[in-house]
Amino acid sequence: MKASRYFFVLLLFIVAGTAFIQVNQPPTPLTFMVPQGWPQPVYDFKSNPLTQEGFELGKKLFYDGQLSRDGNFACASCHQQFGAFNNYDHNLSHGIDNQLTTRNAPSLQNLAWQSNFMWDGSIAHLDQQFIFPLTAKNEMGETVDSVIKKLSADTTYTRMFAQAFGNGNITGQKIGKALSQFMVMLVSSNSKYDKVKRGQASFNQSEALGYDIFKNKCSSCHTEPMFTDNSFRNTGMQLDYSLNDLGRMNVTKDTADFMKFRVPSLRNVQVTFPYGHDGRFYRLYDVMEHYRNNLVAVPNTDPLVKDKIPLTPYEIGRLTAFLNTLTDSSFLTNRMFVPDSFIISPSLMHTH
Numbered sequence: 001m002k003a004s005r006y007f008f009v010l011l012l013f014i015v016a017g018t019a020f021i022q023v024n025q026p027p028t029p030l031t032f033m034v035p036q037g038w039p040q041p042v043y044d045f046k047s048n049p050l051t052q053e054g055f056e057l058g059k060k061l062f063y064d065g066q067l068s069r070d071g072n073f074a075c076a077s078c079h080q081q082f083g084a085f086n087n088y089d090h091n092l093s094h095g096i097d098n099q100l101t102t103r104n105a106p107s108l109q110n111l112a113w114q115s116n117f118m119w120d121g122s123i124a125h126l127d128q129q130f131i132f133p134l135t136a137k138n139e140m141g142e143t144v145d146s147v148i149k150k151l152s153a154d155t156t157y158t159r160m161f162a163q164a165f166g167n168g169n170i171t172g173q174k175i176g177k178a179l180s181q182f183m184v185m186l187v188s189s190n191s192k193y194d195k196v197k198r199g200q201a202s203f204n205q206s207e208a209l210g211y212d213i214f215k216n217k218c219s220s221c222h223t224e225p226m227f228t229d230n231s232f233r234n235t236g237m238q239l240d241y242s243l244n245d246l247g248r249m250n251v252t253k254d255t256a257d258f259m260k261f262r263v264p265s266l267r268n269v270q271v272t273f274p275y276g277h278d279g280r281f282y283r284l285y286d287v288m289e290h291y292r293n294n295l296v297a298v299p300n301t302d303p304l305v306k307d308k309i310p311l312t313p314y315e316i317g318r319l320t321a322f323l324n325t326l327t328d329s330s331f332l333t334n335r336m337f338v339p340d341s342f343i344i345s346p347s348l349m350h351t352h
């Protein structure tokens with residue numbers, strides 16, 4: 001009898017032991033590669049170490065409609081890979097209940113080098129960014145608590161949270177960290193431009209001329225290698241009174257920041273149309289027309305553009321050829337950024 005009790009205790013230890021291993025097996029570290037010649041990223045990897053399991057979880061969350069109230073709006077419905085994770089072909093994105101957002105969804109790429117987020121920089125930390133679209137009435141219309149409830153009822157998720165973060169208890173903080181792990185891995189550094197920089201390709205004559213024009217007229221703001229200096233500038237865009245978007249001034253309440261918007265990266269610009277914070281420019285040509293003809297300077301318009309940027313049609317042609325070398329097709333088609341189970345469903349592909 002005593003022996004069987006020992007046996008029972010031993011059995012208990014074995015069972016508890018295997019459960020212990022399952023939950024506490026450390027996740028597999030994932031290395032973040034800094035492309036050759038690029039600055040060090042600013043994302044705080046120490047407070048959110050990258051792991052294979054965290055990345056996979058973040059990817060699943062990013063493509064999951066359960067993060068929205070009606071189940072139809074995943075992050076990926078407005079951030080589509082073939083548009084460099086912007087909202088391809090949409091000036092303003094469609095959210096829940098047939099509502100429109102008030103801004104153009106930016107591309108998501110090289111976010112580890114960005115220290116604040118949104119067109120006006122209103123969000124300071126990537127790990128907290130998801131709360132905004134998730135709870136916005138015109139985006140996903142959900143609450144974090146309700147999402148936690150839905151995910152906690154799903155054993156695939158509790159297992160994946162356990163594998164990534166040590167236990168299956170789902171919190172908003174962990175959701176944010178997992179989404180960040182997926183999003184910081186969206187590195188685009190393999191365009192023709194990058195290959196030229198690495199000595200693996202060369203520009204043709206048009207592209208080379210375009211690059212010179214770019215360095216003269218554009219790169220003070222769209223600074224290499226990120227093609228943004230992460231500043232906020234007024235480029236003489238006129239206020240759209242129906243949206244009444246004051247840009248950076250919404251955040252700082254300082255009139256000096258009236259209509260200042262983040263300088264967007266121009267990487268993959270060929271596929272990130274429409275352009276501008278509200279998607280008002282449909283073609284690259286329309287952006288060029290803005291810089292050379294249409295901009296209306298106000299007192300805080302940037303000195304670099306306030307007198308307009310002279311551009312001949314010939315120069316526009318060369319510049320466009322150069323900008324097209326920033327297209328990174330390996331980034332736009334990398335299967336690593338799509339869940340294995342993901343089938344492009346019509347409800348996720350909003351078209352006009």
Ligand code: HEC
Nearest residue numbers: 075078093094095101103104105106117118119130133139
């Ligand atoms: C309904 C469309 C829509 C959905 C759904 C959506 N986004 Fe966005 N996203 C946008 C728009 C529009 C902006 C720009 C907002 C602004 O500037 O105020 C944006 C901005 C961002 C940014 C900032 C990028 C930058 O360069 O500053 C990140 C990161 C982001 N979204 C991640 C997500 C994540 C993660 C989810 C899912 C939890 C998500 N988005 C869901 C439309 C959407």
Ligand code: HEC
Nearest residue numbers: 217218221233237261262263264272275276277287302304
């Ligand atoms: C003074 C800084 C500055 C200069 C110089 C500048 N830009 Fe911009 N650019 C910006 C800002 C800021 C925006 C966003 C404006 C907005 O939406 O309100 C922008 C937007 C763009 C966009 C739209 C990108 C997108 O994804 O929405 C393109 C394309 C672009 N610029 C190309 C150029 C080219 C080409 C030149 C040189 C001829 C140039 N820019 C010069 C600051 C600048």
